Amino acid sequence: MSDPTHVHEEPETPEEISRRTFMAQVTVIAGTIVGLGVAIPVLAGLVPTKDVLDAGKPKWYPLNADEFAQFQKTATDPMKITFRKTVVDGYLMNTTDEYVWGVRMTPDQEAQFKADRPDLFQVPSGEVKYEVPVTYENIGIALFSPICPHLGCRFNWNKGAQQFLCPCHGSTYTKFGKHMAGPANRGLDPLPFKDTSGIAQVTWVNYDQTVADRVIVSYT
Amino acid sequence: MLNWIEERTGGISALKNFLTEDVPGGASYWYVFGSATLIALVIQIITGIFLTFYYAPSADTAWESTKFIYDHVAGGPFLLSMHFWGASAMIALMTMHLLQVMIWGAYKRPREIMWVIGVILFLLTLVLGLTGYLLPWDLNAYAASQVSIKIAGDIPIVGPAQANFLQDGLQMGTLTINRFFGIHVWLIPITLLALVGLHLAVFRHNGAAGPPADETPRKFGRFYPDQIFMDTVASLVTFAVIVALAMWLPAPLLAKADPTNSAFVPSPAWYFFPLFGLLNLLPGNMFSIGSFPVSGELIGTAVVPAVFVGILLLLPWIDRNRKRALNQRPYFVGFTFLSVIAVLGLGWYGAASVQAHIAASPGGQTPVRGYGAPPPGAEQAAAGGTTTTSNPVALGQAVFSQNCASCHSANGGGVPNLAPPLDNNPFVTGDPAKVIAVVDNGLHGQTVMGKSFSAQMPPWKGQLTPSQIAQVISFIRGSWSNHASVVTEAQVKAVK
Numbered sequence: 175m176s177d178p179t180h181v182h183e184e185p186e187t188p189e190e191i192s193r194r195t196f197m198a199q200v201t202v203i204a205g206t207i208v209g210l211g212v213a214i215p216v217l218a219g220l221v222p223t224k225d226v227l228d229a230g231k232p233k234w235y236p237l238n239a240d241e242f243a244q245f246q247k248t249a250t251d252p253m254k255i256t257f258r259k260t261v262v263d264g265y266l267m268n269t270t271d272e273y274v275w276g277v278r279m280t281p282d283q284e285a286q287f288k289a290d291r292p293d294l295f296q297v298p299s300g301e302v303k304y305e306v307p308v309t310y311e312n313i314g315i316a317l318f319s320p321i322c323p324h325l326g327c328r329f330n331w332n333k334g335a336q337q338f339l340c341p342c343h344g345s346t347y348t349k350f351g352k353h354m355a356g357p358a359n360r361g362l363d364p365l366p367f368k369d370t371s372g373i374a375q376v377t378w379v380n381y382d383q384t385v386a387d388r389v390i391v392s393y394t
Numbered sequence: 395m396l397n398w399i400e401e402r403t404g405g406i407s408a409l410k411n412f413l414t415e416d417v418p419g420g421a422s423y424w425y426v427f428g429s430a431t432l433i434a435l436v437i438q439i440i441t442g443i444f445l446t447f448y449y450a451p452s453a454d455t456a457w458e459s460t461k462f463i464y465d466h467v468a469g470g471p472f473l474l475s476m477h478f479w480g481a482s483a484m485i486a487l488m489t490m491h492l493l494q495v496m497i498w499g500a501y502k503r504p505r506e507i508m509w510v511i512g513v514i515l516f517l518l519t520l521v522l523g524l525t526g527y528l529l530p531w532d533l534n535a536y537a538a539s540q541v542s543i544k545i546a547g548d549i550p551i552v553g554p555a556q557a558n559f560l561q562d563g564l565q566m567g568t569l570t571i572n573r574f575f576g577i578h579v580w581l582i583p584i585t586l587l588a589l590v591g592l593h594l595a596v597f598r599h600n601g602a603a604g605p606p607a608d609e610t611p612r613k614f615g616r617f618y619p620d621q622i623f624m625d626t627v628a629s630l631v632t633f634a635v636i637v638a639l640a641m642w643l644p645a646p647l648l649a650k651a652d653p654t655n656s657a658f659v660p661s662p663a664w665y666f667f668p669l670f671g672l673l674n675l676l677p678g679n680m681f682s683i684g685s686f687p688v689s690g691e692l693i694g695t696a697v698v699p700a701v702f703v704g705i706l707l708l709l710p711w712i713d714r715n716r717k718r719a720l721n722q723r724p725y726f727v728g729f730t731f732l733s734v735i736a737v738l739g740l741g742w743y744g745a746a747s748v749q750a751h752i753a754a755s756p757g758g759q760t761p762v763r764g765y766g767a768p769p770p771g772a773e774q775a776a777a778g779g780t781t782t783t784s785n786p787v788a789l790g791q792a793v794f795s796q797n798c799a800s801c802h803s804a805n806g807g808g809v810p811n812l813a814p815p816l817d818n819n820p821f822v823t824g825d826p827a828k829v830i831a832v833v834d835n836g837l838h839g840q841t842v843m844g845k846s847f848s849a850q851m852p853p854w855k856g857q858l859t860p861s862q863i864a865q866v867i868s869f870i871r872g873s874w875s876n877h878a879s880v881v882t883e884a885q886v887k888a889v890k
Contacts, residue, residue: 226563263453263567328654332801334836334852339801344812344849356812392564 226264229392234368234375235259237274242374246315249278252331252338252349254320259378261394274365274376275318275331275338277349284314290352293388294364310364317365317376318351324358326383338362359386413618418604419611421620424498425602426628427491433629434484435590437636438522439583441477449529451575453568456531457650464647464763471644471764478645479636481523485665487632488516496709496730499718500603506710508596511589513706518586523663525578531571536651537660539574540566545695565653606718646761659751659759662744668737671744672698753807790869793862798870801849806874812849814842816870823871823878830881830889833863860886 184190235257245253252275259272279287287310288295294310310316322329327342337354338347346354351362366377382389400406417425448467450459463470492512495501501509528539543566547557562569604611615621652658662670676690705712715723752759761767795804802808806817816822821842822829836853839846854863864883871878 220559222558222562222569226569227558229564263565264563264569264572266452266454266568268453332852333857334854335850339849341799341801341803341809344809346849 229390230262230394232366232377232379232393233260234377235272237374237376239374242276245276245278249276251333252277252318255317257376259394272378273320275320275362277316277318277351279314279316279350281314283350284312287316287350290348290350291361293361310367313367315367316350317367318362319365319379319381321363321381321383322358323360323363323381323383323388324356329362359384360388363388412598413616413622415598415601415617417602417615417617417621419607420613420615421617421624422605423624423628424494425621426625427487427494429625430628430632431484431487431491432590433632434480434487434636435586437480437633438477438484441473441480442579442583444473445477446579451529451571453531453571453651456529456571457647460530460532460647461763472640475640475644475764476636477526479639479643481526482639482664483632483636484519485523488519492516492706493730493734495603497720497727498603498606499723499726500606501710502713502716502718503710505596505600505603508593508600509710510707511593511596513703515586515589515593516706517703518582518589520665522578522582522586523665525574525582527663528571528574529578530647531651532648533651533655533658534648534660536566536653537658538662539570541660541662543570545691548691549696550692603718606720608717608719608722644764646764646766648759648761659748661748661752664741664745667742667744667748668740669694669699669744671740671742671747673744674747675740675743753805790862790865790867791873793858793866794869797854797858798866806870806876808847809849811845812847813851814845814847817874817876819843819876823876826867826871826879826881826885827889829867829871830863830886833858833867834886834889 238256241253241255245255254273255276256271256273259270261268261270277287294316320328322340322342322345324340324343324345327340329338329340329345329347331337332339335346336349338349338351340346340356340358343357345356345358347358347362348354351364353359353361363379363381365379368375378394380391380394382391396406445463448459448463448470450456460474463474495509495512524539524542527542528535543557543560546560547553549556560570560573562573673691673694676694680688680690680693682688713723713726715726717723720727794802801813802816803813806815808815819842832851834853834855837851858866861883864881864886867886868880870876872880
């Protein structure tokens with residue numbers, strides 16, 4: 175509690191006013207410097223860095239050799255082929271089991287495949303850049319990402335109906351991934367495949383969902 | 395002793411001053427919601443600090459440490475559930491407090507600043523609810539937070555930056571958990587506490603507003619003991635309700651977040667049901683302004699909430715009527731009443747939409763801990779039991795999930811427009827011979843229960859053995875809410 179009898183009395187001389195103004199200004203400036211000095215680096219540090227927003231470089235993952243051999247020999251229906259994938263999540267490195275849908279085809283079916291999926295045989299135009307081109311020319315197989323291009327659910331192969339069917343919203347696709355029915359805007363997404371000295375490998379690509387164009391979001 | 399303290403701190407006279415505060419018009423149970431909210435906040439802070447002693451925010455540990463709290467911490471499930479229900483209590487009490495202040499006209503001059511701080515406190519509490527929802531990192535946490543981040547990211551202009559700030563990466567992951575943890579545990583609580591202090595300081599400055607009348611009340615009550623007693627009763631009731639909910643309905647924990655399970659249908663916290671209902675009610679594409687398309691999503695997630703919050707924040711300046719008596723401001727009271735009805739209606743509609751979505755989803759909704767989870771030990775029993783069972787229903791479940799669940803969904807709910815539900819379907823529980831015929835030979839273009847479905851049911855004869863067909867039909871006839879008889883292999887073979 176302040177004592178009302180004791181009051182600061184200072185002369186209202188120009189010097190005194192100037193002195194007080196100066197000290198008030200210094201206080202404000204010093205406070206601003208300290209405040210900004212803390213705020214700027216803190217806020218800048220919260221902006222996601224290029225490292226975490228990096229789409230990554232394409233990586234080649236070897237497919238499960240036994241499954242791929244079986245696929246090449248006997249598969250008449252599309253088949254899940256598994257592989258082991260390493261994903262960087264911030265400061266964590268996770269190893270997860272992933273799979274692709276392998277479709278094996280006869281030369282006749284290959285012609286059908288080309289007719290059904292012109293999108294997989296054209297060089298993409300515009301801003302879409304494929305760092306690893308998908309080349310299905312004359313290899314007799316196709317590898318599809320198991321992620322539905324509609325909203326990212328995982329679809330299944332319905333053997334009876336001979337079509338891929340997404341359980342979430344009912345999009346259906348032919349054996350060659352051509353979009354048949356349901357809300358999806360494009361056919362199944364291809365994954366780059368290569369076979370170097372007998373080791374079958376795949377690159378995992380995350381594509382943008384919903385949109386009609388095939389846009390690469392990241393490689394993981 | 396008291397004098398000694400008073401001389402050195404001034405605390406005793408400050409306390410007396412605080413306790414002898416006038417309550418215009420006398421103490422009332424209408425005034426308890428603010429202090430009850432404060433009690434809920436204190437419970438949240440204490441239980442929240444407790445949880446940080448065990449919880450570890452990272453994609454590898456968030457769910458695991460939460461489950462650890464359920465399994466290996468003395469009183470862990472109870473305190474965690476108190477934190478879960480305390481959040482609901484806080485939001486419910488705050489809403490009551492807000493409505494009471496609105497109807498009493500207590501936001502009017504000179505209490506505008508106090509009102510604005512109160513509205514900001516309400517919004518910060520909603521952000522606490524939203525960020526806390528992610529931390530257990532279970533299926534619901536993951537899917538619901540993905541929706542929240544998408545909504546934040548779809549707002550024009552500031553959206554992408556907001557989403558980047560929240561997500562910190564191209565996908566939700568361990569860095570997102572760290573962000574939400576920092577926001578939930580440090581940023582918002584500290585801001586909230588500072589603003590609560592300011593809210594109370596301004597309240598002491600202005601004093602209580604008193605009843606909604608325009609003449610000065612003749613009667614004055616005292617804060618202590620009259621109002622304090624009522625506040626205590628309300629606090630005790632609040633505490634008892636939170637404890638009862640925590641004991642009888644422990645917070646559910648679902649299976650760990652799984653980015654590959656995009657079929658999971660997230661359920662928002664109940665206090666976001668009105669927003670969810672609004673979103674479900676609006677059509678996808680509404681109209682365009684120039685070349686800019688305005689979607690129902692944008693209206694529901696950005697425009698309507700922004701207008702709502704804007705009206706709340708500016709209420710003291712929008713409603714410039716100085717009168718506080720209810721009969722002097724019929725439009726305001728009527729409008730408030732209609733708004734409450736609208737919010738409740740949307741909430742009810744939102745809850746119904748969530749239920750409908752969950753009923754049509756392929757599963758993952760059964761918690762592993764908390765309310766609705768199987769009793770401890772059931773997991774092992776189920777895992778050990780299925781391998782040796784000869785029960786046709788249990789065997790049929792495996793056949794079903796491999797072959798049928800992708801269309802008819804794991805809970806038998808089917809997929810709208812695509813494949814009919816099997817649960818509660820009189821055909822399925824009717825004549826076994828007819829069911830066998832459909833499974834054997836397939837079906838297409840039939841109207842089932844008054845609706846048409848586009849997918850083709852393939853003929854399973856030849857793909858499944860008669861015994862597998864018998865098992866799966868036994869399963870669908872005896873699962874979910876179906877209670878029809880099992881079907882034998884002989885019956886399957888008898889149907890041509």
